[in-house]
Amino acid sequence: MKQVLSGNEAIARGAWEAGVSFAVAYPGTPSTEILETVAASYKDDIYSQWSPNEKTAMEVGFGASVAGARTLVTMKHVGVNVAADPLFTMAYTGVGGGLVLVCADDPNLHSSQNEQDNRNYAKFVKMPLIEPSDSQEAKDFMAFAFDLSEKYDTPVMLRTTTRISHSKSIVEFGDRREPNKIGDLERNARKYTMLPGFARPKHPIIEDKLKAIAKVGSESCPLNRIEMGDTSVGIITSGISYQYAKEAMPKASFLKLGLTYPFPAELVKEFASKVDKVIVVEELDPFLEEQATLAGIEVDNGKDLFPICGELDPVMVANRLAGKAMNAVAPAPDLPIRPPVLCPGCSHRGVFTILKKLKVFVAGDIGCYTLGALPPLESMHTCLCMGGSITMAHGIAKVMGETYDRKNKVVAIIGDSTFFHSGVTGLIDMIWNDGNAVVIIQDNRITAMTGGQENPGTGHDLSGIESPQIDMEKLVVALGVKPANVRVVNSYNLKEVEDVMKEELDKPSPSVVITKEPCVLQFRIKEEPYRVDADTCTGCKVCIKVGCIALSINDEGDEPKAEIAAEFCTGCSVCAQVCKFDAIVK
Amino acid sequence: MKTTNILLAGVGGQGVLLASRILSEAALAAGLDIKQSEVHGMSQRGGSVMSHVRIGEEVHSPIVPEGECDILAGFEPLEGLRQAHAVKEGGVLLYSVDRINPSTVSAGFAQYPEDVEEQLKSFKCRTVAVPAVQYAEQVGNRRSANVVMVGVMSNFLEFSDDIWSQALTAAIPAKLLALNIAAFELGRKHI
């Protein structure tokens, strides 16, 4: 059977075919759909779950592997930073059932806070790295990755990029391998208990494994292949870069690598000896090129041609590799940009409207609410990493000391999924160390930014089945926030938000303000729309400052008037509350 | 056979991705190779969305090389204009006439280009204006404007009626199928 699948859907299929029986992840673009596909299409054969964060996902997955199951763990590139601690030592312990970490990088930061090249992790952790270049390979390479993991007793990383994960191509299906038989639990402290005395002897073993796998990569690995053509130039490439280069120079000689770490130096040497010159085409860091150079292989400086920053694209590759002329048509000039914005009716809007009015310093976090940093709301002043809001607020507040000046008061704002991800430990830090900041938890009942996943507070698991729900209010009280300082407010009631914020800002101990209004996009909330009464509207444009695309100013009449597009307005009332003339009505 | 390069440009929430899916299914049903690429994530929140579809005997890059686009479908005039330079000379530029203001315009930071249609017509390709929302309302669902656009595009792709019907059936849930076939037909007859 053949289907058009995205790289992510193909990875899910590949996991199923490889006999995986356990899959775990924390969502993150562009990796999220892998587990969603597992849960939707293979739920009878594969247990799957979201974890609260990538570190717990990695450890849960490792447990499953120790028990003998072939295990898939997925995350976005920055997720690996969170999961790095267990991952590094997993290279020492090795695995039980095969364990493959799929990590999805995001060159060009389509939806991320940085564009780190996670291939470097493979080298740093000392684990094999596999890079597919389309959906068929994404599926097929999974089986290879699991076999490699079990044969060499090591976790394996399969790395995609946005253009692999979110591109679709035709995939031919295969059958499912028998999953591993699960026997009684084996005790093997020397393997799994990394005391210094047990861990020390493992390190040379890892080095030997890497040498052995490099030999596989050079001699017998079906993922690495030479495609001989014109010998005046030889191109070494992997992942999506292969597709661009192949299209630019279909007749050139290629060394297409799928198993890119440990570096198959012998194969690269052999290839280099057959062509007049060698050039590496790769996105982001000169990962392959540096290793080729270290192995004493003479390569052209690929990074003179291709940037370290951002994505490659087919025109750039054709132009710089093959000297094909760039298209000369200029884009239409000066078009207004169309940035992403909070949806009409979004429950985050009212809170940012008030934070702006209060002129406090806002330490932000990652989620839809990060859009509160953009104009016209412009009321988020930092965003570093998931969970960083509360801890940064604590650090800032400690330095600023006791102050009654609102502009030097600090508020942290964090979403529900992000709070459970890594905000909880931050709050413990603030409470333990006698901090003082107001933490707003925007509990919109879902992980919205990544397309609507369940989280520990929603009462459902990945499959949508009812599950125990972590009670946020009880949790923060248990951590030590005074019950009187835990306030649940209605995010659509601006006066209530403002009054409560003022009260909590004046208290000398940490406060937690929680909103519970659900995400209007994910829960499809739409009530009777508001409209602008043109006779009452003075055209003052205050309503426009809430940044809702349902609202605009109509300049066509004698005087400018606000206008509401009924098909977009969800009837949330935020703009009506800021209008000083009661001109926005139902 | 030369690869056919298609770009679909619109606004988050307009169904650009479903439209791309219909095209991919048609290519699969016709036994051709297909690559489709899109970036989702932040673009779901009312930002610009773009999808690349490439159909041919053997397709490598999932991204349409700029300047080699055969068919551009702008699901919104400004979004069509933003990509118009990618269309090759002699290509086709379809656009839905229905404007959606970007947040930068509704917030008063920028002006929607009044001459957007004149600008679209200034590129060296065939332009086709499509009253997509009007057609979609005729079949009783504004949201089918995306399928109207696919109907218009079908005039420039050499797939039979049977292939299109297979593609629509594969991409669209059964209960919305009849309505969307009607939307597709209105688009197909637009030219």
Ligand SMILES: Cc1ncc(C[n+]2csc(CCOP(=O)(O)OP(=O)(O)O)c2C)c(N)n1
């Ligand atoms: C370490 C890490 N993992 C995952 C992500 C991807 N990601 C960005 S925001 C987000 C969750 C946002 O959910 P929530 O905090 O509930 O806010 P909402 O989007 O619902 O407003 C995720 C998973 C990330 N940026 N960094």
Ligand code: SF4
């Ligand atoms: S998806 Fe939900 S949380 Fe995100 S901007 Fe839209 S309404 Fe707000």
Ligand code: SF4
């Ligand atoms: S009530 Fe106002 S702010 Fe809320 S969705 Fe409607 S137009 Fe937007």
